[in-house]
Amino acid sequence: MTRRDAAAVAKPALNSEWIVRKTLFVFAMTTVLGIILVIFFVARESIPALRQVGWSNIFLSATWNPNVSNPATGHYGLLVPLAGTLAATLGGIIIGGPLAIGTAIFLTQIAPPRTGKLVVRGIELLAGIPSVIFGWIGLVVLVPMLARVTNTQGYGILAASFILGIMIIPTVTTIAKDALETVPEEYKQASFGMGATRWQTIYKVILPSAKEGLLVALILGIGRAIGETMAVQLVIGNARQFPNSLTSVTSTLTSRIVTDMGESTGAFRSALFVQGLVLLIMAMVIILLIRLVTRKTVKAA
Amino acid sequence: MRSGKRWILGGALLLAALLTVVGLAGCGNSSTTSDQNLTGKVSLSGSTTVLPPASEAASQFMDIHPGVQVSVQGGGSSVGITQLSQGLVDIGMSSRELKSEEQNQGFLDHKIALDVIVVVANPGMTVDDLTKDQVKGIFTGQLTNWKDVGGADAPITVVVRDKASGTREMFDEKALDSQDSTTAAIEANSNGIVRQTVASTRNAIGYISLGYLDGTVKALKYNSVEGSKDTALAKTYPLSRFLHMFTKGEPQGVVGVFIDFVLSERFQNDVVAREYIPATEL
Numbered sequence A: 001m002t003r004r005d006a007a008a009v010a011k012p013a014l015n016s017e018w019i020v021r022k023t024l025f026v027f028a029m030t031t032v033l034g035i036i037l038v039i040f041f042v043a044r045e046s047i048p049a050l051r052q053v054g055w056s057n058i059f060l061s062a063t064w065n066p067n068v069s070n071p072a073t074g075h076y077g078l079l080v081p082l083a084g085t086l087a088a089t090l091g092g093i094i095i096g097g098p099l100a101i102g103t104a105i106f107l108t109q110i111a112p113p114r115t116g117k118l119v120v121r122g123i124e125l126l127a128g129i130p131s132v133i134f135g136w137i138g139l140v141v142l143v144p145m146l147a148r149v150t151n152t153q154g155y156g157i158l159a160a161s162f163i164l165g166i167m168i169i170p171t172v173t174t175i176a177k178d179a180l181e182t183v184p185e186e187y188k189q190a191s192f193g194m195g196a197t198r199w200q201t202i203y204k205v206i207l208p209s210a211k212e213g214l215l216v217a218l219i220l221g222i223g224r225a226i227g228e229t230m231a232v233q234l235v236i237g238n239a240r241q242f243p244n245s246l247t248s249v250t251s252t253l254t255s256r257i258v259t260d261m262g263e264s265t266g267a268f269r270s271a272l273f274v275q276g277l278v279l280l281i282m283a284m285v286i287i288l289l290i291r292l293v294t295r296k297t298v299k300a301a
Numbered sequence B: 001m002r003s004g005k006r007w008i009l010g011g012a013l014l015l016a017a018l019l020t021v022v023g024l025a026g027c028g029n030s031s032t033t034s035d036q037n038l039t040g041k042v043s044l045s046g047s048t049t050v051l052p053p054a055s056e057a058a059s060q061f062m063d064i065h066p067g068v069q070v071s072v073q074g075g076g077s078s079v080g081i082t083q084l085s086q087g088l089v090d091i092g093m094s095s096r097e098l099k100s101e102e103q104n105q106g107f108l109d110h111k112i113a114l115d116v117i118v119v120v121a122n123p124g125m126t127v128d129d130l131t132k133d134q135v136k137g138i139f140t141g142q143l144t145n146w147k148d149v150g151g152a153d154a155p156i157t158v159v160v161r162d163k164a165s166g167t168r169e170m171f172d173e174k175a176l177d178s179q180d181s182t183t184a185a186i187e188a189n190s191n192g193i194v195r196q197t198v199a200s201t202r203n204a205i206g207y208i209s210l211g212y213l214d215g216t217v218k219a220l221k222y223n224s225v226e227g228s229k230d231t232a233l234a235k236t237y238p239l240s241r242f243l244h245m246f247t248k249g250e251p252q253g254v255v256g257v258f259i260d261f262v263l264s265e266r267f268q269n270d271v272v273a274r275e276y277i278p279a280t281e282l
Helices: A002-053 A055-059 A079-110 A113-128 A131-150 A157-167 A169-181 A185-193 A198-209 A211-227 A230-236 A253-260 A266-300 B002-030 B051-064 B077-085 B132-140 B166-174 B191-200 B229-233 B253-263 B265-270
Strands: B040-046 B068-075 B091-094 B107-121 B157-161 B186-188 B204-209 B240-248
Touching: A002 A055, A002 A266, A079 A113, A079 A157, A079 A169, A079 A198, A079 A211, A079 A230, A079 A253, A079 A266, A113 A169, A131 A157, A131 A230, A131 B191, A157 A169, A157 A211, A157 A230, A169 A211, A185 A198, A198 A211, A211 A266, A230 A253, A253 A266, B040 B051, B040 B077, B040 B253, B051 B068, B051 B253, B068 B077, B068 B253, B077 B091, B077 B107, B077 B240, B091 B253, B107 B166, B107 B191, B107 B229, B107 B253, B132 B157, B157 B166, B157 B191, B166 B204, B186 B191, B191 B204, B240 B253, B253 B265
Parallel strands: B040 B068, B040 B091, B157 B186, B157 B204
Antiparallel strands: B091 B240, B107 B204, B107 B240
């Protein structure tokens, strides 16, 4: 009786709800399928290079010298762009990390509501700017400026780090802000109650208890920086040498791919897919790192 | 519940609208002066330099003549010429002249473009003429200061094209005697970006196709010869080459129509002139 009543009530809702639920399920599955297809495709396209020129030619070599007319005899070492990616990402985090986390602290602990709102709008705007715009500004404003200040060509790791530092701010600030907001108000009150100043409270109470969340914010920022392509490609110089100083030109995995992909064929093209695969693996490692960090938090809680 | 239904209806309408737009766009594409009467196949292979304009020609040609199948493959000039002589392809694409052993096979040469490369420097540089050895020294990394070539005491910033580009291929072959350029060189993947980089970077030197030369960069003489259409045609300027499509004898049927299309005013001006001196101006 009651069950039938429930069914009678539920039935009219069932149709539309069923459709919505199934539609959303299909959408979700499409995303998963997309990711699987991307991994499968990139891996498959990487195989010819690994077969034709060998693992050591790619993973243990710093020589990038493709042979266009006979791709299988070229040199496709990825150590230079790998080093470039790591250096530019590290530089981006060093410049952007403190800025972004500082902004998040300001927003959650210090800013009066109206100022805070203004800053949040600004950061939202920053997140919406296409990366090629950052690259273009980097190319016509930042690079000439760095060239004057450092008395070099201006291209290189430093220019890329500045651009990446600014580009990761929205990601890191947003996540860090969420992490800081979850710190219970009682902690703060207790700290103030014991006579701590605002700075002491931030430094000794708020930051330590939001530590994991802040770490996740930084890791996501690293992920954002590693994959950035256009903005970096325009300012890094795409040279085939290791970065030996902050202002020396070099290349990153993404800039190498986008510079050479146009008319490459055979093992040359496939070697670029290997670099893409390396980027994918780096992205997966980052996700794994985040899971490790957050799992610890859950356990601690 | 009613709002749920409305939501679905709205979604369906949106989807329908989207499909209509896509469908109409598709129709619009295929209805551009298409000519159904011509049928057949055209196959090309050869130079990776000729490949981009040839691929563009193939796709435009197949839009106009849906009954024709044009296939374009790379492999290099030698591959194209060999496959043409073996009868494997209708057209051999080449970015070099025929070697002596390749002649006497009745190949007909269709010059589709003239490629001229000019060495350019930042406008602030005082040097305006470089010898072949100086150019080679600079781009291979042996000469690293402008004072080595008669300029001021300043480090040289070298800008080159990406490895897959035909411009780099020709420059490496003719100016650097097939040596590799320095690994410290900035790499850019288009003529436009090379020009922009050279124009905005102090002490920079690079090379671009003649068609991209403008006032933002300074064209340097090569062995005291100015790079131009005339000096290239007179063979006094060495950094130039013709891009060829070879056929075995007079092209027949649909192959002839395709060659005519490539040499047509419209295709030459729209596509070839973007990078090269079009055949219509030779």
